[in-house]
Amino acid sequence: MNNEKIDVMIKRREDQAAGVSVFEFISVSGEALPEFEAGAHIDVHITPELIRQYSLSNAPGSRDCYRLGILNDPESRGGSRTIHETFQPGMTLQISAPRNHFPLDLNAEHSILVGGGIGITPMLTMAYTLKAAGKSFELHYCCRSRSSAAFLDELQAEFPQQLHLHFDDQADEQRFNPEQVFAGYEANGHVYVCGPSGFMDWVMNSAKEQGYAAENVHFEYFNAEVDSSGEAFEVEARQSGVTVRVEEGQSITDALAGAGIKVEVSCEQGVCGTCLCDVLEGTPDHKDHFLTDEEKEDNDQIAVCCSRSKTERLVLDI
Numbered sequence: 001m002n003n004e005k006i007d008v009m010i011k012r013r014e015d016q017a018a019g020v021s022v023f024e025f026i027s028v029s030g031e032a033l034p035e036f037e038a039g040a041h042i043d044v045h046i047t048p049e050l051i052r053q054y055s056l057s058n059a060p061g062s063r064d065c066y067r068l069g070i071l072n073d074p075e076s077r078g079g080s081r082t083i084h085e086t087f088q089p090g091m092t093l094q095i096s097a098p099r100n101h102f103p104l105d106l107n108a109e110h111s112i113l114v115g116g117g118i119g120i121t122p123m124l125t126m127a128y129t130l131k132a133a134g135k136s137f138e139l140h141y142c143c144r145s146r147s148s149a150a151f152l153d154e155l156q157a158e159f160p161q162q163l164h165l166h167f168d169d170q171a172d173e174q175r176f177n178p179e180q181v182f183a184g185y186e187a188n189g190h191v192y193v194c195g196p197s198g199f200m201d202w203v204m205n206s207a208k209e210q211g212y213a214a215e216n217v218h219f220e221y222f223n224a225e226v227d228s229s230g231e232a233f234e235v236e237a238r239q240s241g242v243t244v245r246v247e248e249g250q251s252i253t254d255a256l257a258g259a260g261i262k263v264e265v266s267c268e269q270g271v272c273g274t275c276l277c278d279v280l281e282g283t284p285d286h287k288d289h290f291l292t293d294e295e296k297e298d299n300d301q302i303a304v305c306c307s308r309s310k311t312e313r314l315v316l317d318i
């Protein structure tokens, strides 16, 4: 994982729709920012202890700034609220280089992009990329109301043919109907979803029911509920020569921290992959949303912020 940190300055903040602020970061050194692709995100170092991931939302190819749309989430564990309260133009901070766990397949016959609420942000980069490549796509934006829809003017101006708006507080006919949207199933069609986890599960399941293969349904959770319940077990950190007991209700990272072993974490919700460790022995009980089903079956990596163990003992390469 590329751990390079980049010093940036907030060039602009625009409070857009209800609870959403759009921030533009430019490099402090004046150099061009690293390139990124559609679907990429960056880590934002909000405070030394608080790191959160946000999708980039400007057109890939623009290296003069990174643009983020951030919802002041009432369920925030501190990240988005601190950003909304403290981030102002002129302030400097550190970010990571872009990473992409949500890449776009440009070979698709047709792509269906579905953004729920602030989940529209990675869809913007995808729509810009598909449009620039002359590819066939449609973009569905689902929001509680028009006033809660960020980036609306830009979306209407840039993607008038492809954009479909769906507001919860308006007529039934315009609501997002996954059965209808996915009914014209195409073997080489791809679906991309980002939004609240319940919404994403609903959209992804509908796409699969309409015939889309699991590998053609792409998703990125930015916030996930993690069920980290399970019985106690033992973890050996082989390189460190330390064994700890992970109690019921405790995470592996917390148990290791108690023995002085610090594993870098970020989301602590099993969505970012920062805390992945190699497994040498034992079988993980995967609770994360980051590894693919195939990777989970390999059982050679574990997200230690939330996953547990199916065996009484787990040996990790740390």
Ligand code: FES
Pocket (backbone or CB within 6 Å): 264, 265, 266, 267, 268, 269, 270, 271, 272, 273, 274, 275, 276, 288, 290, 303, 304, 305, 306
């Ligand atoms: Fe993000 Fe564990 S810290 S997956």
